[in-house]
Structures are given as C-alpha cells and as structure tokens.
Amino acid sequence: MPETASEAGTLFRDETVRRILGKYRLLWALGHALSLMGWDLETYMPRAGVKDRSTAAEELEGLSHRLLLDPELDKLLREAEEKLDSLNVYERGVVRVLRRAVRIAKAVPEELARREARVTSEATQVWKEAKKKADFKMFKPYLEEIVEIQRRKAELLGYEDHPYDALLDLYEEGLRVRHLDPLFNELVPATRRILDRVLTGGFYPSRHPLEDQGYDVERARAMLRRLLDDLGWPWDRGRLDESAHPFTIDMGIDDVRITVRYEGRDIKRAVYSLVHEYGHALYQLQIDRRLAYTPIGTGVSMGVHESQSRFWENVVGRGPWFMGLLSKRLAEHLGLRLEPLELYRYVNTVRPDLIRVDADEVTYNLHIYLRYILEKKLIEGSVMVDELPQAWDDMMEDLLGVRPRSPSEGVLQDIHWSHGSFGYFPTYTLGNVIAAMIWRRLWSGSPELLTGLDLAGLRAWLGERIHRWGATFPPLELVERSLGGKPSAAALVEYLEWKFLRLPGELEEYLPRG
Amino acid sequence: MPETASEAGTLFRDETVRRILGKYRLLWALGHALSLMGWDLETYMPRAGVKDRSTAAEELEGLSHRLLLDPELDKLLREAEEKLDSLNVYERGVVRVLRRAVRIAKAVPEELARREARVTSEATQVWKEAKKKADFKMFKPYLEEIVEIQRRKAELLGYEDHPYDALLDLYEEGLRVRHLDPLFNELVPATRRILDRVLTGGFYPSRHPLEDQGYDVERARAMLRRLLDDLGWPWDRGRLDESAHPFTIDMGIDDVRITVRYEGRDIKRAVYSLVHEYGHALYQLQIDRRLAYTPIGTGVSMGVHESQSRFWENVVGRGPWFMGLLSKRLAEHLGLRLEPLELYRYVNTVRPDLIRVDADEVTYNLHIYLRYILEKKLIEGSVMVDELPQAWDDMMEDLLGVRPRSPSEGVLQDIHWSHGSFGYFPTYTLGNVIAAMIWRRLWSGSPELLTGLDLAGLRAWLGERIHRWGATFPPLELVERSLGGKPSAAALVEYLEWKFLRLPGELEEYLPRG
Missing domain, CATH: 1.20.58 (Methane Monooxygenase Hydroxylase; Chain G, domain 1)
Structure with a gap:
C-alpha cells in the first residue's frame, strides 16, 4: 500500500x-x-x-x-x-x-431541493402503500408533483436538445437523448428477434424447478462467504452483510461493503445478487489509492458502475466457465448436486415477464426501453401522469407480449419514481452495453481469462483499464479510451446473439466435465 | 413518543x-x-x-x-x-x-490540541508495546511529554486552588481537589478497616473455582441476550455487539449501543460487564426525548454516568436479589447449576490484588486513590515521571499489601495516561459514591424495589430522579437535588459496611429459596 x-x-x-x-x-x-x-x-x-x-x-x-x-x-x-x-x-x-x-x-435553489426531499420522502411511503393496494390513484398526485419538480429542475439545470438530457446527465455525465435514441432503435428490434429465436429454440428454459426450491439460510450464508473467498474478496477491506435490498457502498477505497438478501427459495437469486454487488465493490476496491480523499477517488458514473456489476453477474457468473465452481459450492454447502449443463440452464432461464428486477439478460433492456420512453414523454409533457398506467400496459404488451393484471406489477413496480429518480433507468442499459463491450474486447483479445475462469487475470484486466482511473475521465471518454469505441447497441447485440443463439451449440467446449 | x-x-x-x-x-x-x-x-x-x-x-x-x-x-x-x-x-x-x-x-489553542492528539496517538501504540515488554523506559519520554502538555493545559484552562482542578473539571464539571481530598481521607482508612474484617471474616471468598472454568461462547451470547431481555432492554432502540473492550455509545436518545467481550472463561466477567454497560445505556435511553438535538440531551458527566453503571452492576447485579434470576439463566443456557448462596459468593469474591479492572467493590477505590495521588503530584510537579514506578509500587504495597513484580501489573497497567486522560480516574470513585447514595435512598425509602428485584420500578425511580434531566443541571447540583446531599464518603462507607460486614448474617432474608 x-x-x-x-x-x-x-x-x-x-x-x-x-x-x-x-x-x-x-x-x-x-x-x-x-x-x-x-x-x-x-x-x-x-x-x-x-x-x-x-x-x-x-x-x-x-x-x-x-x-x-x-x-x-x-x-x-x-x-x-x-x-x-x-x-x-x-x-x-x-x-x-x-x-x-x-x-x-x-x-437547484435550496427551496426546490427541500421541496423535492419532502415530497419524495412522503411519496416513497405512499408508493409502498399504493403498490400493496394496487391503487395507482393514491400515488398519482405525488407522481404529478414529482414530475413537475423534475421538469423545473431540467429547466434550471439547462440542456441543448431535450429537457430529459438535463436529468440523464445527473446520473451519467454526458449521456443524452441523442445517444440513447439510436441505441434503443437498434437494440430493441434486435432483442425481440433474439428473444423470438430463444423462445422457439428450446435450449434456454423459461422456468426451472429449482426456482421453487427452498434452501437453508444459514448454509446459504456460509456458501456466499465461500464464493466471495473464491472471487478473491479482501475481508480486511470489505464486508458482507444483509439488508432488505442488496447494495454496495464504500467508505473509502479500503472499506467497501456489500449486502445480500436471503429469500429462502431459488438460491440463484442470492448467488447472483452477491456476484452483482461484488462487481460494484471491485470497482471501488481497485481505484488507485493515490486518488483517496479527492473527488475523482470514486466510480465515475452509474452506467460504468453498472457495467462492472453486470459483467461479473452475467458474463462471468452466468457464463459456462462459472458452472464448475458454482456446482461445487452448491454441492458442498447445500447438498445440491447438479450437472454443469443443468446448472447452466437453471441460472439462464429466459422468459418475457412483467417484473424488471426478475428479468433475464435478453428481456431486461426491453423493460428499460419502456421506462426510457415513458420518462422522456412525461418530462417533455407528451404523456400525462393519469395516462401512464394505460401507456405502460400497452407498451408492455407490445414489447413483451404480457399485460399486467394490476398496477402493482405494472406502473407501480419500481421505487425509482417515488424517489424522483428520472433519468436513472437508462444507465442500467448503458451498463449492459459497456459490459458487452468488455466481453467483446476480452473475447477477441484474451478469451482465456474467461474460458479458464482466471479471476485474478480478470481483476487485473478491469483494474488496469477501468477501475484504477476512478472519475479521472468523464464516463464516455473512459469507455472510449479503455474499450476502443463509443457505447452503442452493436456490442450488446453481438453478445446476446453469441450467448443465446450460438453458444448452446458450443457449450461442451466451455463447460467443465461433469 | x-x-x-x-x-x-x-x-x-x-x-x-x-x-x-x-x-x-x-x-x-x-x-x-x-x-x-x-x-x-x-x-x-x-x-x-x-x-x-x-x-x-x-x-x-x-x-x-x-x-x-x-x-x-x-x-x-x-x-x-x-x-x-x-x-x-x-x-x-x-x-x-x-x-x-x-x-x-x-x-486550548489548536496547535497544542494537535500536538496532544499526535503525541497521545503515538503514545498509545508505544504503551501497548511497553506493557507487553514490561519496559517502563520505553514509555517514559512519552509520558513526560504528556504530563507537560497536561500541565500547560491546566494553566490555559485556569483554576483557583490546584492545577489538577482544571483537568478534573474536564471530566466532571465542578469537581475539585477540595472535594476529593476529604472524600478520600475518610474513605481510604474506612475501606482498609472493612477490608481487614472481610478478609478475616471468612464469608466472602478471595477466589472461587468457577473463575477458572471455561464456557461455550455461543451459549453465553444467547444468555446475555436473555439477560438483557430480563432487564427490559428495548431492542428497537438499542443493540448488543462485541468489541475488544466493552463500551456504551449513543447515537441519540433512541439509538444506544452496548458491547461486551467473551473471554471464554469465568462467566461472571461477561455477565457483569453486560450489566455495567446496561447501566450506562439506561441513562441515555431514559433522557427526556424533548431534550433531543440539544447540548443537554446527554449524560451530564463521567461520574454520574459511572454511578449508573456501578449501581446496576454492583447494587442490583451483585446483590442477593439478583441471584435467583442469574442462577436460572446460568442453568438454562450454560447448564451451570448453583445454589443462590454459592452464586452470591462466586460473584462477590474480595481480594487485594494488583489490577484495577479486576478489583472488587471493597478494594476498587484504593486503586483509584493511588492514581489520584500520583496524578495530583505529577501535575503539581512534586513527583517526576521517572520516580513513578517506585512511587506506584510503594503505595500499592502500603494500601493493598501487594507489590507488582513488573511494571506491566503496576504503573503500565492502564491505558488512560497514554490517552492524556489525567483527572479521569477520580470519576470512577465518584461514581461509586453516587451509586451508594442511590442505594441509601432506596434502602431507606423503597427497599422493596431492590429486595423484590422490581426492575421496572428501579428504571422508573432512576428515570424520574436522574436520567430524564440529561445535562440540565451541573452534576453536583443534580446529585444534591435528586439524592439529597453532596457526594461524600459517608454513603459509600455505609454501603460497604452493610454489604460486606452485616449482610452475610442477613442473607437468608434476601436470597431466593434454592
């Protein structure tokens, strides 16, 4: 040090x-x-x-x-x-x-900031209640006020093209509608094409019996700690705890803490929320220590942060190369004996469904696209809050072929709007895009880091190209410097086609022998 | 609320x-x-x-x-x-x-405060090493600088009679040498008289075989949580955790946290450190909620705080009335079956020994007296740091009849001086004095609160008279208002004579039937 x-x-x-x-x-x-x-x-x-x-x-x-x-x-x-x-x-x-x-x-004048804090604090309580009661009307007046505040904030913050740009920029420095529109315009139809082929292809199941199987929480705790050991977790610089919603938070470069949640059923949920948070944490842990106590000694943006969590969760953790390690730990700790191929299918179910947080890699960005379009329209005033439930349900049916039976599994499902977080959702897709760009660089240049599950090598690769810089460069510049291109749909489409269309035929090459 | x-x-x-x-x-x-x-x-x-x-x-x-x-x-x-x-x-x-x-x-000018912070931070490390190596010479130059800083602080803070007064006041508002000199002059000879009679009396043992007996830490954890339940601990407003040295800390009136330590041997040590910290915590928990976020919404002084912890630890927890509850819990959780009388003797061993933190109720204040005299002399300049080990050992032998074989069990035993905490020790005896004053009031007015182990009644009694006021009144004024007198040796001598000389003959009255 x-x-x-x-x-x-x-x-x-x-x-x-x-x-x-x-x-x-x-x-x-x-x-x-x-x-x-x-x-x-x-x-x-x-x-x-x-x-x-x-x-x-x-x-x-x-x-x-x-x-x-x-x-x-x-x-x-x-x-x-x-x-x-x-x-x-x-x-x-x-x-x-x-x-x-x-x-x-x-x-943002203090008076408006205080009003936003007050309204969103109340709104979050009301949203919880409204979601429980499946009653959008309860939440509507709060959401109206929140949208109005966001619109005012956009005007105060300023923008060139679209008022939504001002909000996007709060979460992702430099991100604009002019980047996202073409990105989604390419990504959405490609995704739907891929999804159709996955659903008829028969390899990736839409459900797996293990999703309904319970597990012993105490044993799962021990397993997750062991998995963190496997990932090289520095226990002297980090913690693993539990909370209602998993998160990562840092108190500095040498004190980074993650949480998970044990639901007692469907063990992959706990495993992948661990690996996801690990990705966030590793970013913080590998920032150049010389940046400590400076404004650049931290992750640069939501999108880049999410790229790290998604890379570890999906590319590493849900890849065939991870199945050997995971099946070993599942057997040791939970007595769950699964062939690597079977395990791979369990952790890679694909199904069009209503809830974003449960969505798989293929459908996830369609959920984001829906929110992106609706947020943009709310902010520009072309959709009103009272039209929202209908607009949501229609778009959901159009994109994913499923229709919410109640607002609780539709327009009321996310906490974000009650917090006033407009412009946040697109960073999830941006994270997926950047994660795919990382995959592409690795796959063409150093595939053995993935195929050989060289975790130390992966840590070093990411540390050198991304982590160590902290917020030295703006996010889109960092991506261009480190991954040789601007974020676009291409890498993500290429990744999804590779994983969901071609990989099933080549799996034997990458899966460990059973 | x-x-x-x-x-x-x-x-x-x-x-x-x-x-x-x-x-x-x-x-x-x-x-x-x-x-x-x-x-x-x-x-x-x-x-x-x-x-x-x-x-x-x-x-x-x-x-x-x-x-x-x-x-x-x-x-x-x-x-x-x-x-x-x-x-x-x-x-x-x-x-x-x-x-x-x-x-x-x-x-205190910032430059001096910073110098003190720097020196004491280093000194604490050196003290640890010096104690381990039993090498006073290592620590000597640091202690010299610390004493010099304390003397300068005393001059800067100002005083009427004695420079040590300025330091005493930092820990106990209003406490002076002119209070402590007569207090110790009465307390010390009385204590030694009582000690002599206890040692020849034969009732209170000087050792107990259980002091060498190990216990299962996991079971002890469950027992301590159960004991906190018994004491009425509000888990929604407090926590119990573990740390190298037990302590109590508050984040506000509704968030008070205590810690204990499990050494795996001599279970009474963990039990009474729990009850001790509980006493501190209850003080914070029972402060009038309307004093929140104000400078008086906290315990008023070290001495009053210590009176609360000592009252619960010694008067309640080591009293005969506590033996029924404690023996029940020891049996349930550790399988330790003890007659209440035997348990009472185990938790009330009395022996003149070298280490303050292990001292019993009778000898404890002699340890404090020694430190009080030496601190006063160091600050007034009538003893030099290099004369300290000799002065310590001589005084220890004179007061308690035991002589340290090494500075580690003599002058180097406490961490306080390495922290620069001169004037702190006397608040321990003040705490014992005030705890005895509480005992005297209860014993003459509402003895059934003790004899009947009416924990809710005790909480209410203390809450009404002491806790709710926070720091509204200066400590000595609070004591006079609430307990009807100034702190003096009389109550403590009376308490010690009662407990250690008379109570053995009346124990049957207060001990639960076996």
Whole structure:
C-alpha cells in the first residue's frame, strides 16, 4: 500500500488544485460519514433510531451543499480552469468533477431541493402503500408533483436538445437523448428477434424447478462467504452483510461493503445478487489509492458502475466457465448436486415477464426501453401522469407480449419514481452495453481469462483499464479510451446473439466435465 | 413518543436560546456521525479502513472545534447570559453546557490540541508495546511529554486552588481537589478497616473455582441476550455487539449501543460487564426525548454516568436479589447449576490484588486513590515521571499489601495516561459514591424495589430522579437535588459496611429459596 500523502503529491502538483483538494477534504469526510450512516440504516440500526438518523443526515447534507456553494471554492475552480492546459489528467479530473458538482448545486435553489426531499420522502411511503393496494390513484398526485419538480429542475439545470438530457446527465455525465435514441432503435428490434429465436429454440428454459426450491439460510450464508473467498474478496477491506435490498457502498477505497438478501427459495437469486454487488465493490476496491480523499477517488458514473456489476453477474457468473465452481459450492454447502449443463440452464432461464428486477439478460433492456420512453414523454409533457398506467400496459404488451393484471406489477413496480429518480433507468442499459463491450474486447483479445475462469487475470484486466482511473475521465471518454469505441447497441447485440443463439451449440467446449 | 419539535417548543421558548439551538443542530449531527464512526471502528469496520476512518474523524472533529469558536455563537451565548434569570432550567442548562464547551475550546489553542492528539496517538501504540515488554523506559519520554502538555493545559484552562482542578473539571464539571481530598481521607482508612474484617471474616471468598472454568461462547451470547431481555432492554432502540473492550455509545436518545467481550472463561466477567454497560445505556435511553438535538440531551458527566453503571452492576447485579434470576439463566443456557448462596459468593469474591479492572467493590477505590495521588503530584510537579514506578509500587504495597513484580501489573497497567486522560480516574470513585447514595435512598425509602428485584420500578425511580434531566443541571447540583446531599464518603462507607460486614448474617432474608 503506497503512503497516500507523498504518493498523491506526485499526482497533484498544481498549487491551485492542491488548495482545491484541501478544501475538498471536509466534503469527503462528510461523504464518508453519510455513507456509513446509510449503511448502518439498512443493516444494523435499531428501528427507532430512524428519526435521529434522518435529522443528522439532513444536517450533514445541508452542510455539504453549502460547502459546494462556497465562493472561495468557485474562485479556485475558475483559477484552475484558466490554466487547464497546463494540468495533468488527474488535476483536470478534479476540476471537472467538482465544477460539475458546484454547477448542479448552484442550479437547484435550496427551496426546490427541500421541496423535492419532502415530497419524495412522503411519496416513497405512499408508493409502498399504493403498490400493496394496487391503487395507482393514491400515488398519482405525488407522481404529478414529482414530475413537475423534475421538469423545473431540467429547466434550471439547462440542456441543448431535450429537457430529459438535463436529468440523464445527473446520473451519467454526458449521456443524452441523442445517444440513447439510436441505441434503443437498434437494440430493441434486435432483442425481440433474439428473444423470438430463444423462445422457439428450446435450449434456454423459461422456468426451472429449482426456482421453487427452498434452501437453508444459514448454509446459504456460509456458501456466499465461500464464493466471495473464491472471487478473491479482501475481508480486511470489505464486508458482507444483509439488508432488505442488496447494495454496495464504500467508505473509502479500503472499506467497501456489500449486502445480500436471503429469500429462502431459488438460491440463484442470492448467488447472483452477491456476484452483482461484488462487481460494484471491485470497482471501488481497485481505484488507485493515490486518488483517496479527492473527488475523482470514486466510480465515475452509474452506467460504468453498472457495467462492472453486470459483467461479473452475467458474463462471468452466468457464463459456462462459472458452472464448475458454482456446482461445487452448491454441492458442498447445500447438498445440491447438479450437472454443469443443468446448472447452466437453471441460472439462464429466459422468459418475457412483467417484473424488471426478475428479468433475464435478453428481456431486461426491453423493460428499460419502456421506462426510457415513458420518462422522456412525461418530462417533455407528451404523456400525462393519469395516462401512464394505460401507456405502460400497452407498451408492455407490445414489447413483451404480457399485460399486467394490476398496477402493482405494472406502473407501480419500481421505487425509482417515488424517489424522483428520472433519468436513472437508462444507465442500467448503458451498463449492459459497456459490459458487452468488455466481453467483446476480452473475447477477441484474451478469451482465456474467461474460458479458464482466471479471476485474478480478470481483476487485473478491469483494474488496469477501468477501475484504477476512478472519475479521472468523464464516463464516455473512459469507455472510449479503455474499450476502443463509443457505447452503442452493436456490442450488446453481438453478445446476446453469441450467448443465446450460438453458444448452446458450443457449450461442451466451455463447460467443465461433469 | 412525543413529537419532538412541538414538545421541545414548550421547553425552549426564549428566542435567543432557540437560535442557539438552531446553531447547535449541526454540532449535534457531527457528534452523531462521530459516535457511529467510533462504534463501527470497534465493532464491524474492516481492518484496513482505519486510515480513512481516522482521516474522516479528524476532519469532522476539526469542524466541530471551529463551530464552537464561531463568534456568532459566542455573541448569542452572551446575550442569553445577560438574561439568565428570565430563563427556565432547561434554557439555562443549554447556555451553561455550551458556554463550558466554548470556554474549553477557546482555552486550548489548536496547535497544542494537535500536538496532544499526535503525541497521545503515538503514545498509545508505544504503551501497548511497553506493557507487553514490561519496559517502563520505553514509555517514559512519552509520558513526560504528556504530563507537560497536561500541565500547560491546566494553566490555559485556569483554576483557583490546584492545577489538577482544571483537568478534573474536564471530566466532571465542578469537581475539585477540595472535594476529593476529604472524600478520600475518610474513605481510604474506612475501606482498609472493612477490608481487614472481610478478609478475616471468612464469608466472602478471595477466589472461587468457577473463575477458572471455561464456557461455550455461543451459549453465553444467547444468555446475555436473555439477560438483557430480563432487564427490559428495548431492542428497537438499542443493540448488543462485541468489541475488544466493552463500551456504551449513543447515537441519540433512541439509538444506544452496548458491547461486551467473551473471554471464554469465568462467566461472571461477561455477565457483569453486560450489566455495567446496561447501566450506562439506561441513562441515555431514559433522557427526556424533548431534550433531543440539544447540548443537554446527554449524560451530564463521567461520574454520574459511572454511578449508573456501578449501581446496576454492583447494587442490583451483585446483590442477593439478583441471584435467583442469574442462577436460572446460568442453568438454562450454560447448564451451570448453583445454589443462590454459592452464586452470591462466586460473584462477590474480595481480594487485594494488583489490577484495577479486576478489583472488587471493597478494594476498587484504593486503586483509584493511588492514581489520584500520583496524578495530583505529577501535575503539581512534586513527583517526576521517572520516580513513578517506585512511587506506584510503594503505595500499592502500603494500601493493598501487594507489590507488582513488573511494571506491566503496576504503573503500565492502564491505558488512560497514554490517552492524556489525567483527572479521569477520580470519576470512577465518584461514581461509586453516587451509586451508594442511590442505594441509601432506596434502602431507606423503597427497599422493596431492590429486595423484590422490581426492575421496572428501579428504571422508573432512576428515570424520574436522574436520567430524564440529561445535562440540565451541573452534576453536583443534580446529585444534591435528586439524592439529597453532596457526594461524600459517608454513603459509600455505609454501603460497604452493610454489604460486606452485616449482610452475610442477613442473607437468608434476601436470597431466593434454592
């Protein structure tokens, strides 16, 4: 482990940038505390502590906001921006990321931010209730207010082409409708073509009996810890805990924590949520330690983060190369004995269905496309909130051939809108696209890392090309530098065709002997 | 649960005080975050996270310090102090506690505070090593610098009679040498008289075979959770975890966490550290919820806090009334079957020995007296650090008739000095004194709360008289108001004579039938 202060000295030499980083340190510390508070809230906090916790979080978030508005910081950033050409990539990264944070903080007046916080906090409670009761009308007025707030935010943040761009940019720096429209226009018909062939092909089952089989939670816990060992998890730098919804959070480069959830049935759900979160965590763990305590010492965007989790979950974890290891662990811990081929089919079921979070690799992006279109229309005002359930159901039937019987499995299924997260969903598909780009590079250049399940080799490959940079480059630039191209549907279509159409005929080559 | 904002409105009506509380909220939030960070550090944090954690803590502590020096806060406090007579007790409490914090923050210049932090952080590491190697010389230069820093701090903080007073006051507002000298002058000879009689009396054993007996840690965990249930622990407002050294910490009135440690041998050690921490925690849990987010919504001092832990540990937990419950749990969980009388003798061994943390109720305050005298002399300069080991050993032999064979069981045994905590030790004896005052009040007024092990009644009694007030009154004033007298040796001597000299003859009355 390099000694941070002196090593960082070699990366950040410009006096102005050093002063910016000096100021940033407190913001970093507040982020550290808020991360821990968030982690604790979801894992170990006693229930009644929630009020004190949210009071404290509100104070610290308010302070972070005020620190971003500090005129002295603005002045230093302007000073640095004037000599941008003389700065190195790390220094430029610091200036870019902080300027972006300052710009967003300035654009949204405190009054609107507070209104959004209040409305979304209530809306989340109402959404839970409305989903339980399958009653969209309950949620409608809240969603209307939230959409209105998002539209105002878009105007305040500013955009060139489409108001939705301003929101997309909050989650993925630089992502625009002009990128997503052609991407989905190519991806959606290709996906539907692939899906039709998978469904008639007969190799990938639409259901598997193990999906209904229970398991012993205590044994599953031990198995997941063993799988994390297999993946090379550094227990001195990370934790595995449990929460209602699995997540990854970092308190710094040397303290990254993931959670999973044991439902007691259909063990693949727990396994793949573990591998998914592992992908997120590995990104954080492999950031260059010299970027610690700086605004670029973190994952660069939602899309790039999701590419890492999806790569590990789908390309590595659901690939034939993983079946040997997984079948071994399932046998040892749960007494579940499955031939690798059978296991491969169990973890790769494909079926058009209503719920996004349960969707497979083939259908997943169709769920995102539906949300992308509806969000764009809500923000541009071409669909009203009260038309939403109908629009949702129609589009779902059109895309996937299934129709919700109630809003709970339709328009009310996701928590995101109650949080005000408009523009977030597309980053899931972007993540799938980037994961496929990684697959393509590996498959053409170093296929043995996958076929030989060379986990250390995969970690090093990703660390070198993506992880170590943190947020040094904007996400789309990082992808272009590291993977040699802009995100487009092509790699993802190629990956899906390979895995779901060609691989069944070549599986013997990659599956371990039974 | 009363709604805080409006309820608090009824307590804090003065406009100046309300503005002070508005400013204080961020300080509270920082304290909340720092408490959680401290808890996590000792319980669940991955090892390598320590560097990021201390970096973050340093930033947040620095900010807290700067907030206390805010001239606007000082101005508001002066404004409130000018109309003190028109304020109610809660408002006055807020002004008093914050003024004290501001005064301390102002007195110690940042440069000295930083030097102390640096030296004590190193000294703690060196102390560990020195204790392991039984090498006082290693630790000596650090201790010399620490004593010098404490003497400078005393001068900067100011005092009337004795420089040690300035340090005492840091841990116990208002406590002075002029209180402690007469207290110890009465307590020490009385204790030695009682000790002599106990040792020749033959009832309280000096050792018990169970002290060497191992136990199953997993079963002990379940037993301790059951005992917390018995004590009425509100699991929705608190936690029980494990750490190298047991402690209690609060994140607010509705989130209080205790830890214990399982050594796998001598089960009473785990049991009584649990009951001890429970006493601390109950104090926090029973503070008036309307004091939340204010500087008086916390325990008032180390001494009063310690009185709560000692009361539960010694008066309740080691009393004959507790033996029925404890023997039941020991039998259920550990298969340990003991007659209540035998159990009472096991948990009440008395022996003059070298180590403070293992000391019994009779000898404990002699250990504190030794440290009190030596600290006072170090601070006034009448003993030098290099004379300390000799002075320690001589005094130990004189007080307890035992002499350390190595500095590890003598002058190097406690961590406190390496932390720079001079003036802290006496609060332990003060805690014992106040616990005895509580016993005396109960014993004369409501003995059935003890004899009947009426735990709910005890909680209510303490909550009403002490806990609910938080830091509204200065500690010595709270004691006088609630227990009807100033802390003095009398109650503690009376308690020790009762328990160790008279009770053996009356035990049958209080012990449950076997």
